[in-house]
Amino acid sequence: MHENASAEARLPSRATLRDGRRVVLRQILAQDKAGLLAAFHRLSDDSRYTRFMASMRELPDAMLESATHPVAGREFALVAVSDDGEAGAIVGGARYAAGPGSDTCEFAITVADDWHGVGLAKCLMHSLIAVARAAGYRNMEGYVLASNTSMRRLARGLGFVDTACPEDSTLRVVVLGLAEEPGAA
Ligand SMILES: CC(C)(COP(=O)(O)OP(=O)(O)OC[C@H]1O[C@@H](n2cnc3c(N)ncnc32)[C@H](O)[C@@H]1OP(=O)(O)O)[C@@H](O)C(=O)NCCC(=O)NCCS
Incomplete structure (x- = not known):
């Protein structure tokens, strides 16, 4: 897959969430290990399990x-960093990875528990989808626990189709076609 600078060039970007808190979205860096570990340790058991x-x-x-060294050309990861209050803390992350030569990438996303429900995952997914589309992927998919209603609702809201996982009835596969620009007929 080719790299396209346009979507990545929009990073870092700033967002103000529904409750007024602000974040910066940027690509993950090798120096983010300590921040990522801190973010992992503050996740609830439930969030760790669903992720x-x-x-x-x-x-x-x-x-x-x-996680901090995405493979150039087939992996991409971004983090959301708090821009006020606990400035500098990693409060969310989203990534995709693809097999060599594949036109489908698989995403994963996590938001800190005390940042849930204010639109952060939606912001992260919008950026991740834009980068994957610009990189030439035709599909993005994710494996989600069937019981993970917030992720399934978020995915459906973004246009993903929610399908059964043939190998495992406790999982759903959510799939988004990237070939069409959003809003195209
Ligand atoms: C799933 C997860 C990423 C959602 O993050 P979030 O930042 O709370 O989601 P958002 O606030 O952006 O919500 C986006 C949409 O998801 C849905 N949603 C979010 N939280 C929800 C909840 N508790 N119940 C039902 N729907 C919910 C809503 O449709 C919402 O749309 P709206 O903003 O128009 O109301 C977050 O709960 C999380 O990190 N969970 C643990 C890890 C995980 O499960 N990852 C997914 C598997 S890879």
């Missing part, structure tokens, strides 16, 4: 290393 689909007490070093 990783496993009980995770610690973030293994290998996961932290790969």
